[in-house]
Amino acid sequence: MNHIAQRIREMRIEKGLTQAELAEGVITRSYLSQIERGAFEPSYDVIEKLAKKLECNIEDLLNQKPKNKSLLLLQIQRDIKLAEKSILESKINKAKKIIENPTFDLLEEDTSDEEKGILYWIKGKIYEHANHLTDAMANYRKSAQVLNEVNQEKAVRSLVDLGSVYTLNNQNYEALNILNKANKLAIYEQISGQTRISLLLNLGIVHGKLNELYSAINFLEEALDLNHSMELYYKSAEINMALGICYMQLNKTDEAHQCYSKAIDFFMLINDVENQAGTLNNLGILLRQTGHLQESVEKFNKSIALFKELGKENKIVNVELELAETLLHLKEYEKLEQICCQIIEGSAEKQYVGKANELLGDMEKARKNYAKAIEYYQAAKKLTDTNSGAMSRLINKQANIFHILGDYKKSSTMLVEHMTN
Structure with missing residues (x-):
């Protein structure tokens, strides 16, 4: 009897379940009997369902290092799912730790194409988080290519992230080509939900960067409408921030102010301090342009305080310069001089x-x-x-x-x- 067979049998008996009771709704009783005798090795999905019925974690069934390739592969399949879930929860370091297991390299070729594609996507996210954009793009591209044949929704997800990195790298026309390809695939496959919202957001951002502001607003408004229809708030902070930037460039100050304020509230809810600080800076600039100078100073000071919490020195300096420009309008020359002299002495x-x-x-x-x-x-x-x-x-x-x-x-x-x- 192998290890997993023994663990399933032990935990079934411990729970006081018969084979028929445990197997019900999952597999046949006879198949469970053969698993417990070690005649068959269950798939990862079967193990997952049995663990749920046994009211235990999958780890409880795999709590010893398996010695054969099949069980090692099951662990890898489980870890890929866990790493993907961690990425979706923005727990990048946790995902990195999961896939650092050396067994991944040994058995990666034995995983399915879908699992390979997801693993490339996970690696892309980890590289992007570390600001290794070239490596991130390479992994997103591989992910999209592999997933295109087996899971089109996740292929679109990889293309969206690839386009996003091109945008971060200021390669906006390349980003637009990739995102248009993702959009065609999403329309053809009728992909909606969070993947569609993320695609619309990134299309809005890149159109905005190319100064196609009305097209950008259309994509971003469509993303908000889709959220509303699904009773979601997915990426609402980023969508409103991008809309604020577009409206500000069009001198639609009331709309920009409203979008920035919503974005700040959403960033506070999800505890995204860096983007909250960045949006406060944008709002400070808008308030200065509309003559609300004291309010502008307040927003800049809040932004600086948040960036200081994060230790983002370059971003602190950038906001301090915006603050100094507002102080120029207020004729508060002593404070302006103090800020600028500190920057001249301390910035590289x-x-x-x-x-x-x-x-x-x-x-x-x-x-x-x-x-x-x-x-x-x-x-x-x-x-x-x-x-x-x-x-x-x-x-x-x-x-x-x-x-x-x-x-x-x-x-x-x-x-x-x-x-x-």
Whole structure:
């Protein structure tokens, strides 16, 4: 009698069940009898159902290391399911620990195509979480290829995640091609539910990044409608955040404010602190643009506090620069100067130091300290790419000061030289 046969028999007797009672609704009594004698090895699904009837965990039936290949394979099949469940619950490290079992490498070829495809998807998620985007894309691509023949819904899931990583990598046209392929497959196979919602969200994001804002809004609104029809809130935070960004770019400030506020509430509910902080930053920018300066400061300070909890230094600096710009509008120059000087002294990122110098230049210009303003703008230019929009902005600001000072020749020469370079 093998180990699992012995465990099933022991636990059945312990529960006071006959073979007929345990087998009912799962398998025939005679098949259970043969399993208990060790004549047949049950499939993973049968073990799962028997464990449920025995009111125990599958681990209780597999609590010793099996010595034959078939039982090792059953454990791998179980672990793939557990790892997939962990990923869906955002427990990435737990999934990673599950599949680090060296037996996976030995018996991976013996798993079904569907299990292989799911395992590639799990690995893709783990690589993406570690910001190894090239490895993530390779695994998502393999997953979609394998699953396309056996489970189209999970193939769409893998394509959506592949498109999402391309978007993260700012390869937006490649992302759009992949997501369009996923959309065609989803329509053909009539795939709905959470997979469809995730697809619509990512289509909305990539269309937004390509400045196709009305198309983006249509996809995102469709995702919200599908959630509503299914009485779900799946990815509602991300959908509302993306809608807020689109409406903000279209200067539809009321709609943007409403979407950002909803997104923040949803992120709080699911304890997604990083995205909550990011959306607070977006809302702070919107409030500044609409003249609600004190409210803007409040949102930026909340965002900074949350990013500090997470230790996200670069994101803290980014929000601090947005806060400094609002302080410029409020003419709170002392606070602005303190923030910008700290960034100049402490940040290794040249774009942040450049922006801090630019804001100090704006402050000195507002104070009519024109010579000092030009110095700060010049310091910012040294840290700015020549052909960037930021460089054009800095040159225009310097030229404007020379114009104010009556040096029209220098002002026009500076602008002409920049346009001809």
